[in-house]
Amino acid sequence: MxxxxxxxxxxxxxxxxxxxxxxxxxxxxxxxxxxxxxxxxxxxxxxxxxxxxxxxxxxxxxxxxxxxxxxxxxxxxxxxxxxxxxxxxxxxxxxxxxxxxxxxxxxxxxxxxxxxxxxxxxxxxxxxxxxxxxxxxxxxxxxxxxxxxxxxxDKITHTPGVLPCPSNSGQVKIIPVERHELICSHSGISSLATLRPEAQLEKLLCLFLVRQGHPVSRLQIRHTKDCSPLFTDVWVGSANLLIEAKASASRDDIRQAIGQLADYTRFLSKANHAILLPNRPEKDLVKLAHSRQAALIWPNEAQSWESSAMWLSTLGFRFQGA
CATH class of the missing domain: 2.30.280.10 (SRA-YDG)
Structure with a gap:
């Protein structure tokens, strides 16, 4: 149903x-x-x-x-x-x-x-x-x-500063998502064949979010002096939401995503967390993610998107409980 x-x-x-x-x-x-x-x-x-x-x-x-x-x-x-x-x-x-x-x-x-x-x-x-x-x-x-x-x-996805920066520390910067990287003017999507699996998934999600009216970007986090900065996957500023994408719904990938989100969000102000997966994981892994305050997002066969958290329905995701 x-x-x-x-x-x-x-x-x-x-x-x-x-x-x-x-x-x-x-x-x-x-x-x-x-x-x-x-x-x-x-x-x-x-x-x-x-x-x-x-x-x-x-x-x-x-x-x-x-x-x-x-x-x-x-x-x-x-x-x-x-x-x-x-x-x-x-x-x-x-x-x-x-x-x-x-x-x-x-x-x-x-x-x-x-x-x-x-x-x-x-x-x-x-x-x-x-x-x-x-x-x-x-x-x-x-x-x-x-x-x-x-x-x-989709035109303002590449404009830094449209949304307030999620941190006042000076360590976090909103990074452009160039419009041509996200949108093809004719079909609404450019070729995904050459992208890594998690990058393909990430791009499809960004297209969905833009259609729902939510600009997307990335964050650059300067964590330690003289060290290379960290770059996040997807930042949805209108929902204060940080999303980490993974190529599989395996335990190892979900554990890695939880660790990355924990690292990134040390520098952010009250950010919401979500992990983007290619399919719904088993129940124990859903519980694991929720225990770390991370929601899960995945595509379904109807070419729509589902999530494990009710609050994400405000972004257009269908809530799928246990």
Missing amino acids: IIKNPEEWKFSRGDFATRQFMTEEYGTALQSGIAPSPISSHVVLYEVPERVDSLSVKSGWGDDDSFYYIGAHGRVDSKSPQHPEVDPFGNPSNKVILTAWQMGRPLHLMQGERMFRASQRRYRYVESLVLDDVLEERSSEGWPIPIFRLTPV
């Missing part, structure tokens, strides 16, 4: 869906353009190609490779002229976008087809996005309108 997991984002670039389907899967509103899911962390942004001639910035992709999304306006109530103009940034819908990063809520853009009947319109999944900046313009009627400049998550 497949357990429905609304935290798992089910779409790849180019997939189509109706708003009714999105409502059934994620509980999002049928009408609102900014539609936060009440049953998961995901926020769906619906965009229909339309012209707003009074704005200098148009909805859609800009020359800077950012997507410009027009938010809810701060319309003045014409029937109550004594009321002051509404601040657009106080609008609950706009607040969802403004606070998404701090709240750990991925923003997913769905772009609609041009159709006469809106009820029949399908939406194409475009990107998982992160707020980069906010602009404000005025409509021809004088209403303030926020315009959100959004950046693709």
Whole structure:
């Protein structure tokens, strides 16, 4: 039996869906353009190609490779002229976008087809996005309108400093994961054939996390003067999560991963731990990892991902208990 997991984002670039389907899967509103899911962390942004001639910035992709999304306006109530103009940034819908990063809520853009009947319109999944900046313009009627400049998550995976460094000691540095190493613009994945087994597994996991709206990076740890630094496998800053990848689910590999995580996390502030494996290990090894506060992650036959810890479901992993 497949357990429905609304935290798992089910779409790849180019997939189509109706708003009714999105409502059934994620509980999002049928009408609102900014539609936060009440049953998961995901926020769906619906965009229909339309012209707003009074704005200098148009909805859609800009020359800077950012997507410009027009938010809810701060319309003045014409029937109550004594009321002051509404601040657009106080609008609950706009607040969802403004606070998404701090709240750990991925923003997913769905772009609609041009159709006469809106009820029949399908939406194409475009990107998982992160707020980069906010602009404000005025409509021809004088209403303030926020315009959100959004950046693709896979583009910021290579930007150090987007997330705060997990340590104040100066010994830890966020290391870029270059976009071309992670994403192929056409298929969404580059060739894995030449990579080591654990590197293949790591890259597939990173692609999944990026699709869920979580930028990935690595950490460089300078532990001892005049010694070579340590480099971690995967750092998910939005979840304060350090992941160590292994090529097998054997006892030796899991014990080694536990030791490496213990070494790395001495230099981090309250980091969560997880071990990435090619398959689910036996129960005794699950207990071993949990005794060291390390969760386990592995792929399943349905090309999705599972974990041994309930809290990882917030990243889209299906919880599989004992």
